[in-house]
Amino acid sequence: MDQAKHPVSNLAGRYGHPLHPALVAVPIGTWVASLAFDLATRLVPGSPGLADGARWLIGLGVVGALAAALAGFLDLFAIPAGTPVYRTALAHMAINLAVTGAYAVNFALRAGDPPGPVPAGPLVLSAISLAGLAVAGYLGGELAYRYGVRVADETTQARGYHRADKENP
Template sequence: MERAKYRHPLHPALVAVPIGAWIASIVFDVASHVVADGRFLAEGSRWLIGLGVLGALAAASVGFVDLFAIPTGTRAFRVALVHMTLNLTATVMYAIGFAIRGDQPTAPVPAGPLVLSVTALAALSAAGYLGGELAYRYGVRVADDETRVTGFSKKEDS
């Protein structure tokens, strides 16, 4: 019997950077409304957003390669396309948020950039749920080929 070929799933490891950075940025945004002079928090939030965008681009490049491991025409492939679209949308929203904050962010963080970040985080959360579906339900990049094929071809996926 041939040994199953497992590959290290890099995408789930890389997504920790943008998720962590973007969640921390919202904490900084809110905290900029609580302290007397929150400019340092607004500045930190902007750089966390930038770090998250760079991390998301790295995660997306590996995730895009993972997409090719999923047979087209399956429910898992459709879920992966929605997952990718939501993640790219969130990344673009954060990139816009980074740009509109300018080189010298004001404190407290204005409502517009804050709402944009919260909306982007909601899209990211939905994408994360679908990413969990891909990994835990369909075994994308974590299960052996036979298990994945069985998972992809279940009757309920039609």
């Protein structure tokens, strides 16, 4: 179990400071914002920049997801194969790769779209992809908070609760 708490490479972030969770904020934020922009194209008439903004947010999210995937892949190497945590990590990775692929397709589908409301197809694809991202995020939470992957061990954590002004009982 201790093996999954330590990075296999400094490229994944140092002990107690994994890089993967920090990098996932980019695709999550951009893809949520892109769906908000998509919906706004249908609710706010005369706002052609919103559809273009949504497309570029999707593209930025794909780039961010690929960076997060590289760091996550390094974390996967630290998990012992054949364990429940490893199976959870594989499911997390597979869903995230599928979501990233769907967003890459969505980005391509929007190329050359005329200004105006985002068509129903790309809008629905964004909503479904975001739902998949939520499932993958839940599994990522299981990895960190239930199984403690790349989380500092309890001895290290306890040091943060030691009060310098009192004797440690």
